[in-house]
Amino acid sequence: MNKSDLQTALLILPEDYRQNAFEFLTEHTNYTLEDFIDFIKDQLDQMQRAYEYELQDKDDEIASLQNDYEAADYGYDELQDDFEALDDDYGKLEEELITVQKEKEELAEYAFGLKNALDKAGVYVELKQPSCLSHKELMNFYSRS
Structure with a gap:
């Protein structure tokens, strides 16, 4: 792995993790490449x-x-008097459900995209399938690679 690959690996990390990596490099000036790869x-x-915890929450x-x-x-059938209130709640729940499903998909895509970028940078990490992803979703993500 060359310096460019390390820089690429650092750039794809989210800000908090990137900051941790810079702190590692600052504190360990005599690090070996293996030490840094282990840290990453x-x-x-x-x-x-x-991400797995966040996906499970979603x-x-x-x-x-x-x-x-x-x-x-x-x-709805039981409470005709509350029809308007239930209809409003129903619409809000549908919107929230769609939003949550999109967020879940974006998080999963980001995790797989990060893994692909790291693979290209020469840092191989095994990404386990979070239990909340269905087989169909997982195959969809792998087919995009």
């Missing part, structure tokens, strides 16, 4: 865990919104 891998592992939010959606739909 550790940072990527931390990022992956953070999945939980989607499930909650779907339950609210079903409850609102069931309650």
Whole structure:
């Protein structure tokens, strides 16, 4: 791995992780390439865990919104007097559900894009499939590579 590859690896890291890498380089002036690669891998592992937690939170939010959606739909027939309020809630829940699903997809795309960029930079990291991604979503992301 040459200096350009290291710079590329640093540039694709989000700001917080990039700052950590610069601090590492400042504090460890006699680092070996292997030490730095291990440090970057550790940072990527931390990022992956953070994204997995965020994806799981989004999945939980989607499930909650779907339950609210079903409850609102069931309650529609039961509560004719509250029709307008339920209709408004229904529309808001649909919008929130779409927003959450888009955010989930963007996070997953970012994680896979980051992995591809690191692979190209020569830093190979195993990206485990977060349990919240379906097989169909995973295949869709791999087919874009």
